[in-house]
Amino acid sequence: MFTVVLFDVFGLLMIVCAVISVTRRNPVHSALFLVLVFFLMATLFFLMEGFLVGIIQVLVYAGAIMVLFLFVIMLLNLGELPVRKRRLMTAAAALLVPAALFIQLFVIVKGLRGTPEAWEDSSGYIKVVGSLLFEEYLLPFEVVSLLLIAAMVGSVVLTKRELKR
Amino acid sequence: MIPTGHALVFSALLFCIGLGGVLLRRNAIVVFMSIELMLNAVNLSFMAFSKYVGNSTGQVFVFFIMAVAAAEVAVGLAIIIVLYKGRETVNVDDVDLMKW
Numbered sequence: 104m105f106t107v108v109l110f111d112v113f114g115l116l117m118i119v120c121a122v123i124s125v126t127r128r129n130p131v132h133s134a135l136f137l138v139l140v141f142f143l144m145a146t147l148f149f150l151m152e153g154f155l156v157g158i159i160q161v162l163v164y165a166g167a168i169m170v171l172f173l174f175v176i177m178l179l180n181l182g183e184l185p186v187r188k189r190r191l192m193t194a195a196a197a198l199l200v201p202a203a204l205f206i207q208l209f210v211i212v213k214g215l216r217g218t219p220e221a222w223e224d225s226s227g228y229i230k231v232v233g234s235l236l237f238e239e240y241l242l243p244f245e246v247v248s249l250l251l252i253a254a255m256v257g258s259v260v261l262t263k264r265e266l267k268r
Numbered sequence: 269m270i271p272t273g274h275a276l277v278f279s280a281l282l283f284c285i286g287l288g289g290v291l292l293r294r295n296a297i298v299v300f301m302s303i304e305l306m307l308n309a310v311n312l313s314f315m316a317f318s319k320y321v322g323n324s325t326g327q328v329f330v331f332f333i334m335a336v337a338a339a340e341v342a343v344g345l346a347i348i349i350v351l352y353k354g355r356e357t358v359n360v361d362d363v364d365l366m367k368w
Contacts, residue, residue, distance in 0.1 A: 110270050114278040121282055121305055125289035130297050137301050140282075144308055147278070151270050153315050156330045160311075163334050168304065168341050175345045176297060179352050184295050184359055197291035201284035208280035212273055232327045240328050247335045254339035258346035 110150045117143035128183045134172050141165040155229045275316035283309035296348050296358040300341075307337045 117140055124136035141164040148157035236244055282305060289302030311330045318326025352358055 107270060107274070110274060114274065118278065118281050118285070121285045125285055125293065125298070125302060125305070130295055133298050133301055137304070140305065141308065144312065147275070147312065148315055151275065151315055151319050153318070153327055153330070156311070156315060156327050159331060159334055163338055164304075164308070168338060171341055171345055172297065172301065175349060179349065179358065181295070181297065181358060187294070187361070194292065197288060200291060201288040204287060205280055205284040208283075209277065212276040212280065215273055215276070228324075231324045232331075235324055235328050236331065239325075240332075243332060247332060250339050251335065254342045258342045261343070261346040262349050264350075 106150055110147060113143050113146045113150070117147070130176050130181050131173070134169060134176060137172070138165055138169050141169065152228060155232045270316075270319070272316050272320045275312055275319075279309045279312040279316065282306075282312065294359050294361050296351065296360050296363075297345075299360060300344055300348070304337065304341070307333060 120136050120139040120143065124133045124140060127133045127136065141160060145157045145160040145165065148154075148160055286302045286305035286309060289305065290299050293299050293302065311333055314326045314330045314333070318324060318330075348358060351363060355363060357363070
């Protein structure tokens with residue numbers, strides 16, 4: 104019971120932070136609130152007993168990815184973009200589409216029955232995921248390393264190339 | 269035990285906030301952050317369903333999504349830097365040549 108209340112509190116906090124992050128004009132403020140969102144998401148993972156995923160969330164998202172974001176924002180010295188008039192129809196559509204999507208998703212979620220089950224094999228949660236990763240999903244795991252190399256080489260080549268004007 | 273519905277509602281809300289950000293914002297970097305928000309929302313869904321069926325495979329998929337997201341961020345931010353070098357702007361309304 105206590106964990107459910109805790110889960111809801113952290114979840115609501117996460118939603119509030121996400122809204123603030125999306126609506127700030129200054130990208131640095133956005134990025135800092137996004138860090139909060141990622142940390143709160145990690146606590147949700149921990150409360151759902153996904154320990155490995157929670158740890159990786161903090162390391163990869165709150166650590167590496169957000170540093171990359173902040174680095175680029177500060178490298179480009181981005182301030183607030185000048186305010187421009189927005190067409191009313193575009194803004195209305197941009198608000199309506201997510202609202203409609205949320206209503207659909209909510210109806211689907213409401214139809215969900217039953218309570219979560221205990222883990223099939225809970226002998227050390229991280230150990231279970233680790234052995235899945237290195238036995239059943241070994242090939243995808245190796246392919247991911249290839250993908251990361253491709254991304255690294257790709258971004259170096261992209262930013263190093265001199266632009267012909 | 270966390271009810272799966274709570275996690276799924278948070279996930280849906282987060283995804284919709286991210287979608288709204290992608291559609292509304294003009295700063296390319298904030299649009300990019302909104303995409304990260306959507307990816308994270310899907311991760312939460314994966315985790316909730318993994319818990320729901322009591323099988324850890326969903327967590328493996330979350331792991332893969334995070335790896336792909338990291339790669340995507342690296343390449344995407346490189347593209348934004350190149351864009352800024354060439355055009356001196358990160359406003360997505362100024363780079364709409366490919367938009368219909």
